[in-house]
Amino acid sequence: MIITSPCFLYTSDIATEIADYADVAKRIIDLAVFGAAQNRSYRRLADFTDTIGNRVSGSENLNMAIKYMYNAMTQDGLDVHLEPVKIPHWVRGKESAVMIVPRVKNLAILGLGSSVGTPPEGIEAEVLVVQSFEELKHRASEATGKIVVFNQPFVSYGETVAYRAYGASEAAKVGAVATLIRSITPFSINSPHTGWQDYQDGVKRIPTACITVEDAELMWRLSKRGQKIMIRVTMAAKTFPDADSFNTVAEIKGWQHPEQVVLLSGHLDSWDVGQGAMDDGGGAMISWEVLSLIKDLGLRPRRTLRTVLWTAEEQGGVGAQQYYNLHKVNISNFDLVMESDLGTFRPEALQFTGSDAARKVMEEVVKLLAPINMTKLETHGEGTDISPWMQAGVPGASLYVADSRYFWFHHSEGDTMSVQDPQDMNLCSALWAVVSFVVADLQDMLPR
Amino acid sequence: MIITSPCFLYTSDIATEIADYADVAKRIIDLAVFGAAQNRSYRRLADFTDTIGNRVSGSENLNMAIKYMYNAMTQDGLDVHLEPVKIPHWVRGKESAVMIVPRVKNLAILGLGSSVGTPPEGIEAEVLVVQSFEELKHRASEATGKIVVFNQPFVSYGETVAYRAYGASEAAKVGAVATLIRSITPFSINSPHTGWQDYQDGVKRIPTACITVEDAELMWRLSKRGQKIMIRVTMAAKTFPDADSFNTVAEIKGWQHPEQVVLLSGHLDSWDVGQGAMDDGGGAMISWEVLSLIKDLGLRPRRTLRTVLWTAEEQGGVGAQQYYNLHKVNISNFDLVMESDLGTFRPEALQFTGSDAARKVMEEVVKLLAPINMTKLETHGEGTDISPWMQAGVPGASLYVADSRYFWFHHSEGDTMSVQDPQDMNLCSALWAVVSFVVADLQDMLPR
Structure with missing residues (x-):
């Protein structure tokens, strides 16, 4: 049966x-x-x-x-x-970044969606390079008044995109004046990538953009050698109604x-x-x-x-x-x-x-x-x-x-x-x- | 023995x-x-x-x-x-190109080594897109007063680099006012490539730069549809002693x-x-x-x-x-x-x-x-x-x-x-x- x-x-x-x-x-x-x-x-x-x-x-x-x-x-x-x-309705406007110390080098950047702009003359500051949110936490005392550069390795889009989305607010919490984040990509021909980012409520809104993998790695190497890095970043980004x-x-x-x-x-x-x-x-x-x-x-x-x-x-x-x-x-x-x-x-x-x-x-x-x-x-x-x-x-x-x-x-x-x-x-x-x-x-x- | x-x-x-x-x-x-x-x-x-x-x-x-x-x-x-x-001693100077018809689009360019510059206001002209020197020869009568865009496919560096090296003089011979040449690369993230180029003796020297694979293909598609293309190219390139x-x-x-x-x-x-x-x-x-x-x-x-x-x-x-x-x-x-x-x-x-x-x-x-x-x-x-x-x-x-x-x-x-x-x-x-x-x-x- x-x-x-x-x-x-x-x-x-x-x-x-x-x-x-x-x-x-x-x-x-x-x-x-x-x-x-x-x-x-x-x-x-x-x-x-x-x-x-x-x-x-x-x-x-x-x-x-x-x-x-x-x-x-x-x-x-x-x-x-x-x-x-x-x-x-967010508009990128004109934007640029240049490393001015230890040598002059243009950095290819793309401002991130919803980012505030800089003053018209830009923001010029020393750089703190970190490889993770963890490292930023350990080095919080060094971040005040600095431009934080995130050189996080690419693991997967789903995981690594957190740096693009939350990098600005995390850096602002420890006193950073701007953030430049390694683009979320496993491969680059010096190509910056944009995307949305989220400011956290109650945290100062600082300008944020992605730089290329190559430039993030360059600044990481410079900082590992103990070299001082200065950047000037200028962004005319604006949010309209x-x-x-x-x-x-x-x-x-x-x-x-x-x-x-x-x-x-x-x-x-x-x-x-x-x-x-x-x-x-x-x-x-x-x-x-x-x-x-x-x-x-x-x-x-x-x-x-x-x-x-x-x-x-x-x-x-x-x-x-x-x-x-x-x-x-x-x-x-x-x-x-x-x-x-x-x-x-x-x-x-x-x-x-x-x-x-x-x-x-x-x-x-x-x-x-x-x-x-x-x-x-x-x-x-x-x-x-x-x-x-x-x-x-x-x-x-x-x-x-x-x-x-x-x-x-x-x-x-x-x-x-x-x-x-x-x-x-x-x-x-x-x-x-x-x-x-x-x-x-x-x-x-x-x-x- | x-x-x-x-x-x-x-x-x-x-x-x-x-x-x-x-x-x-x-x-x-x-x-x-x-x-x-x-x-x-x-x-x-x-x-x-x-x-x-x-x-x-x-x-x-x-x-x-x-x-x-x-x-x-x-x-x-x-x-x-x-x-x-x-x-x-050749200096690139400031350079840019923009497609202005059928729509406004910036073109990433890199002027080629030894290229002359344009007048300060740039050169604005209609475009002729060709895929080979052969095609340029067949369409020679259409080239007068135009910016010739070469959209040659990449075969090998050794073979395809001829377009970068000789494109300007070949186009000048048939009356072109400038050349924009697809970069000599099998892969691109909208990345232009530079390199040396050779003017032929006795041929008018016209400004020449490489554009990206992507933009060359874009303009080739537009021209295949019979659309008129206009470009303005500006190059401050200069040769010193x-x-x-x-x-x-x-x-x-x-x-x-x-x-x-x-x-x-x-x-x-x-x-x-x-x-x-x-x-x-x-x-x-x-x-x-x-x-x-x-x-x-x-x-x-x-x-x-x-x-x-x-x-x-x-x-x-x-x-x-x-x-x-x-x-x-x-x-x-x-x-x-x-x-x-x-x-x-x-x-x-x-x-x-x-x-x-x-x-x-x-x-x-x-x-x-x-x-x-x-x-x-x-x-x-x-x-x-x-x-x-x-x-x-x-x-x-x-x-x-x-x-x-x-x-x-x-x-x-x-x-x-x-x-x-x-x-x-x-x-x-x-x-x-x-x-x-x-x-x-x-x-x-x-x-x-």
Whole structure:
């Protein structure tokens, strides 16, 4: 006698239901990777970034980018609308740093988002070089009146970014007048990287910028030899009142449950250096490409496929947080939230956060990607913009790519179309489309 | 009966003679790689570049560098002297380029050595983008009054550098007013690379600079879409009368044939960007290190070991050519000329140019490097500075290293201490010292 548990029955049923999508999945893949849509997401990204350039929160470029995408997706025959958001407006202004003792050497810097500026004549001070917060604590008495240079080694982005985020306030607590922080990257061609930083409440706000790995190591060597170092840093950075912006929303309405949603996303804003091709133009473009592919094939899922291009992600997921606040009342209708913000290089896996039952469904879904050999399902969906939903229990998925060089370019002048590959983007689009379409078309929403 | 040919006898004798150096070679290797001299060439290079920085032909920094090395090698107990040389004096001055149509975008540029400047207000002109000299020829009629942008793909440095060297004159011949050339590198983080360029006699001299791979590709995409591109380029570059400089010469006199010489070398000058650590601080330091190692071990070869730190290599081997002109009268006493100017990363081989008979000797010599597993002898010694000697028939050797990233940093702000590794430099020094000492100490000079 064979006893079948309900769970087994469920799995078996859903496996069969999903396996029936093999033909549809194959058609999506063929169109995206080998057919008429081949290289389209790459071409769209090139047209977009070549036309607009970078587009930092609060900038006129970001306004232009939103208009550009609104028009482009409308012309593509999609249902597009904008949802208003208030976003930070920080402007870098002119900035420079020069080591003046023991010799004159220009330092390549990038001020950090939200940093205050210096007086117009700059800040000139002696330098204290430390390798960690720990060392800063031990040498707190030496920091007063100094520019603290952090030469922390790169361990991982997730771990090392703490120096960029909190370095200024930690140094201010022990009396520093400015901070220069080694860029958060494992590799450099004397290339500084920017990013957001957070002042702590009640702590003096001091100017803060990233310098290059090379210059941080240079000053560390000088200080190890007991040499006195002086720097003059000048930053015209300024924060203006919050600006008006929009999340850009395009969708294909579901035929059976239009109120239920599979959400695809990337962020449209970027930093104010480089071209924002990798971070996150690619994620935005493949999320648009999904709707184009589904439409081109004359498909329409049971549930709504919604693409959201977030605004002001780089300032801490500002657009996405406001979207969540506005739409969380309908949280029970959000089936799956997806974000691509780790690059659109060669896809390696779908990262997924959800219940065990939902994971079982997703394991079947990724099997449909066998024709392009991308059937790996990892744990932990990630993405600043989808995390409020995941924290509230909505299943979330993200695109994981072969990203060994991602942080070489991240938030630097090196984030350009030259790091993107059309065929890799075809594969990202195919994966993104098969997963979202099938989940949106299943009989049932993903179990929570 | 066994018949031994004279050649076999010769080979056998020299093989035995060289094999007897195994103990000496081992002592040199032990000192350089594991002993008291461990990391010394790296430390010296760090002290030198951190103190002086870059040192372009004609600059005060180059004067300081020569003084620094004269003093340092003298303090090391070596016999040091300077040999006067007249060298080019080109000064970059302030320079910038901005794409103004179809949108405003700053272009990172580096003017090329010997380029003329622009008028103070700059040159503003429409752009013609080409991918090759061939394409420029086909589109010659479109070039008049334009800024020609070369977006040639990187094939190899040796092949692709022709665009940097000759791009300006080729474009001027068809009426261009300036040239912007894609940097000669296989990889970029929006990093421009400089280098020497040659104006052709009788051709109008137009300003010429390198732009980044990324910006060259951007403008190529724009032009492929039929978009008009306008650029304003401003360069204050200026050429001054030739300046006074020196080749820096240090030596350990041979005990038996002091007039016979094994010459070791690297060049002391660099470009005016980056720190000149890789090109060619490393080569200079290991060539000094050889003398230190031999002296530390109390060794003295039959022939003189002479280290020459060339001046103005980057302007076409200017110091080395004058050295050759001065010393070629003694050419019969030059046993072997060696140069390290391909980087001091992990050594892979000794490159050698010489007669078959000389190669047989060198094949035995490199066997002495078995303890560090570096017994590879390649063909074709190379080096701008030693080539006059090799062309005149003197055996020449160069250090070949694992250089896959060499051109990523070459002539850019990325040429810093951060690309150097102390252990790799130990190995380079050991190889360099064993080869030069043994050749200098053999009964006979290398056969020509």
